[in-house]
Amino acid sequence: MATIIEMQGLTKCYGKLTAVAGLDLAVEAGAGFGFVGPNGAGKTTTMRILATLLRPTAGEAWVAGHSVVKERRDVRRAIGYMPDFFGVYGDMKVWEYLDFFAACYGIDAETRCRLVDDLLELVDLSHRREDYVDALSRGMKQRLCLGRALAHDPQVLILDEPASGLDPRARIEIRELLRELQSMGKTIFVSSHILSEIEEVCTHIGIVEAGQLVATGTLEEMRRRIQTQRLVRVGLVGRIAEAQAWLAGRTDVVAVEPVVGNGEGDLQINFAGDDEALARLLADLAGAGFQVLMFHEDTGDLEDVFMRLTKGIVS
Numbered sequence: 619m620a621t622i623i624e625m626q627g628l629t630k631c632y633g634k635l636t637a638v639a640g641l642d643l644a645v646e647a648g649a650g651f652g653f654v655g656p657n658g659a660g661k662t663t664t665m666r667i668l669a670t671l672l673r674p675t676a677g678e679a680w681v682a683g684h685s686v687v688k689e690r691r692d693v694r695r696a697i698g699y700m701p702d703f704f705g706v707y708g709d710m711k712v713w714e715y716l717d718f719f720a721a722c723y724g725i726d727a728e729t730r731c732r733l734v735d736d737l738l739e740l741v742d743l744s745h746r747r748e749d750y751v752d753a754l755s756r757g758m759k760q761r762l763c764l765g766r767a768l769a770h771d772p773q774v775l776i777l778d779e780p781a782s783g784l785d786p787r788a789r790i791e792i793r794e795l796l797r798e799l800q801s802m803g804k805t806i807f808v809s810s811h812i813l814s815e816i817e818e819v820c821t822h823i824g825i826v827e828a829g830q831l832v833a834t835g836t837l838e839e840m841r842r843r844i845q846t847q848r849l850v851r852v853g854l855v856g857r858i859a860e861a862q863a864w865l866a867g868r869t870d871v872v873a874v875e876p877v878v879g880n881g882e883g884d885l886q887i888n889f890a891g892d893d894e895a896l897a898r899l900l901a902d903l904a905g906a907g908f909q910v911l912m913f914h915e916d917t918g919d920l921e922d923v924f925m926r927l928t929k930g931i932v933s
């Protein structure tokens with residue numbers, strides 16, 4: 619698949635402070651790419667460079683084949699940018715707000731009329747069409763700004779913390795909207811500290827710390843990098859102590875212990891084998907006469923990946 623965002627040696631310095639330190643990164647067209655890192659890691663600076671709002675100190679980046687330094691107007695037509703802090707014109711009606719930004723992109727009045735209706739439906743604000751922007755909740759304003767970023771039908775969406783400050787329901791609405799946009803073929807480049815939201819929206823992630831890329835790849839690749847042992851949970855009908863002793867005697871079981879609290883009566887196993895060995899373990903449990911109610915592997919979530927990689931557990 620073609621690369622739609624590319625960075626080579628991207629660097630941004632503010633005096634003696636290096637905010638972005640030689641980033642090399644490629645994002646495929648149509649991907650949902652999560653840009654993850656702690657505060658001050660350089661995420662927002664990188665996104666502002668991609669949006670042509672900042673010039674890099676060194677290096678280069680391209681969006682949809684256009685240089686962010688030399689072809690800024692072309693880049694702006696290819697992207698929809700939603701910053702972490704955005705402004706809205708509160709004295710405009712919702713439809714007027716979208717119409718205004720569509721006009722800024724040179725879209726004619728007849729087309730804008732249909733476009734505004736489509737955008738309002740997409741971001742689920744048709745019922746607030748005649749309301750003033752100031753009357754919207756924060757979550758609705760977020761969706762409205764996302765609609766604004768889509769007004770010119772961009773290939774790439776660059777979204778900086780789109781769920782920041784939202785309540786759980788509003789975060790779910792934004793997450794579902796991003797999924798729908800990705801299904802429409804949009805490339806989504808999104809940063810967030812809400813790592814579970816990244817995990818549910820994105821197929822690939824890049825973890826950045828102190829302006830440097832620590833790791834990049836698919837979610838599964840990131841998990842494999844931290845997974846020296848597999849964590850397996852087993853639920854049994856009785857005979858828990860007997861099963862624990864039986865499992866402890868296997869060479870591919872590193873450790874086994876009862877689960878305390880929620881799920882009490884289950885066993886948690888640190889397992890050192892591959893997929894075939896894991897399948898054999900389940901078959902052997904049943905063959906030994908244990909009644910297995912539940913058997914699943916805990917792959918760990920993006921929080922685990924983020925914490926381990928940014929603490930240097932993986933080189």
